[in-house]
Each structure stands twice: as C-alpha cells, then as structure tokens.
Amino acid sequence: MSERLKIIVVEPDRERALQIVDSLNQAGDFHIRILSEPTSLASNVREQAPDVVLIDISNPSRDQLEELALASGPMDRPVAMFVDRSDEGLSSAAIEAGVSAYVVDGMEPRRVKPVLDAAVARFRMFQRMRTELAEAKRALEERKVIDRAKGMIMRHRGLSEDDAYALLRKTAMDQGRRVADVAEALVTAAGLLG
Incomplete structure (x- = not known):
C-alpha cells in the first residue's frame, strides 16, 4: 500500500x-x-x-x-x-x-x-x-458464438469444421478484428436474415 x-x-x-x-x-x-x-x-x-x-x-x-x-x-x-x-x-x-x-x-x-x-x-x-470468473464466462460465450458461426459456415459452404474456423480467422485478420467479433457479426446478421 x-x-x-x-x-x-x-x-x-x-x-x-x-x-x-x-x-x-x-x-x-x-x-x-x-x-x-x-x-x-x-x-x-x-x-x-x-x-x-x-x-x-x-x-x-x-x-x-x-x-x-x-x-x-x-x-x-x-x-x-x-x-x-x-x-x-x-x-x-x-x-x-x-x-x-x-x-x-x-x-x-x-x-x-x-x-x-x-x-x-x-x-x-x-x-x-x-x-477471472467474468473472463471465463466471456471466453465461454465467445466460444459458443464461434461454434455457432462455424456451424453456419459449414452448412452454407459445405466446409469442414477446421476449414470453417480458418475462414473465420482469415476474415478476422483481413478486417483487423477478433475472431469472436466476426463470429458475433455473422450470427447477428444470420438472425436478421433468417
């Protein structure tokens, strides 16, 4: 002190x-x-x-x-x-x-x-x-959103899970954003369209 x-x-x-x-x-x-x-x-x-x-x-x-x-x-x-x-x-x-x-x-x-x-x-x-608990909860929520986004990409593009994640990661890098933010945007956009 x-x-x-x-x-x-x-x-x-x-x-x-x-x-x-x-x-x-x-x-x-x-x-x-x-x-x-x-x-x-x-x-x-x-x-x-x-x-x-x-x-x-x-x-x-x-x-x-x-x-x-x-x-x-x-x-x-x-x-x-x-x-x-x-x-x-x-x-x-x-x-x-x-x-x-x-x-x-x-x-x-x-x-x-x-x-x-x-x-x-x-x-x-x-x-x-x-x-630590708040960070763990945030990481878990981000993981869930990323998994949902991967599932959407896998269904719509016919990609494997690894390829769907690679596409999310490449998009995030190209846009200078975090993977979780790109996944959130994709899930939100799909919710608006679906």
Whole structure:
C-alpha cells in the first residue's frame, strides 16, 4: 500500500470513533473521515470514494447489516465491520453482502490495523476471482458464438469444421478484428436474415 489510503469510519459514538482513528494513526498514514450517521453512508461513500470502509456497530439487525454493507459499496472496496455481538446467521449475511471482514466482540484499537489488512487482502482476492470468473464466462460465450458461426459456415459452404474456423480467422485478420467479433457479426446478421 504505497499510496495513502482513504478510510471512512462509520461510528456514531465519538469516543469510539476517536479510538479507531488513534489506532489507525499509530499504524500508518491514512486519510480518515468519520461518519457518525450511517444513514448518509451511500451518498458519502459515492462522494468521498474511500479505499476502505470501517463500520463499528454494537448489535446489528440483518436489515441494518445488509443496508450498511450495500451502502458502503462492498464490490468496489473492502468493508470491515466490527460488531459487539452477532445473532445466528448475521456473519454469513454480512459475508454474502460483500463485507470483507466481520469481527464479532467489538472493536479493539490494537485489532483495527490487522483487520484492515485482512479486509484489504480478502477483498483483493475476491476481486481477482470475480475478474477471472467474468473472463471465463466471456471466453465461454465467445466460444459458443464461434461454434455457432462455424456451424453456419459449414452448412452454407459445405466446409469442414477446421476449414470453417480458418475462414473465420482469415476474415478476422483481413478486417483487423477478433475472431469472436466476426463470429458475433455473422450470427447477428444470420438472425436478421433468417
């Protein structure tokens, strides 16, 4: 973490918020903003664009937890949540809502930095996994379109599968396009004509 992290701390109790800020200041150089009112969290997160959101809440309900997690943009940044106690299933709900770290038994100043580091690491790991999954899905969809285009060429031109693919590839190279883009155009055009 070479750049100075921007952190939003969501804590209605001023004394506890200052403890969190002190703990973070002892652990590193961060740009920290305290929000004492979680109701404006979504707009503040959009406006401030923090790198990390730390939420301290004594006893959240499932609705509060999901609302806080979603408002803090867990798919865009790490979210660490400290709770004093947690009812059955709330930790699972928090993780499903995208919270990177869910710490039960309250916020202790000495634990803030390690939890922050864990939340950032976990967020980055899941972000990589989401990216890889999206790329795999895109590649699979492209493969399906290429296979459909090859099948159309094979039927209309009487070519083998290898020859149909070679024709798609040559056309893509001649046009300076990707094979998947040429295949998509062919499938789309055939859909309009058929």
